[in-house]
Amino acid sequence: MAENNEKTLKITLMKSTIGQVPKARATVAAMGLRKIGQTVELPDNGATRGQIQRVRHMVKVEEA
Numbered sequence: 001m002a003e004n005n006e007k008t009l010k011i012t013l014m015k016s017t018i019g020q021v022p023k024a025r026a027t028v029a030a031m032g033l034r035k036i037g038q039t040v041e042l043p044d045n046g047a048t049r050g051q052i053q054r055v056r057h058m059v060k061v062e063e064a
Helices: 022-030 046-054
Strands: 008-013 039-043 059-063
Touching: 008 046, 022 046
Parallel strands: none
Antiparallel strands: 008 039, 008 059
16 A cells, blocks of 8 residues: 555544535545445545545544
8 A cells, every 4th residue: 555664544434424414425435435444544644634634523543
């Protein structure tokens, strides 16, 4: 995924996208998350931080 010298974030989907606003659903899909409990590693940059901010009530974030 990301190179070893770059910081990454582990993002886990904790809540369902059912009933969420369309922008939040689209953001979760763009991050590569499909199922509750699924975890992805994304680079720690401004774009990823912005996505996390939009769906912060649905995800759990850890530094990798």
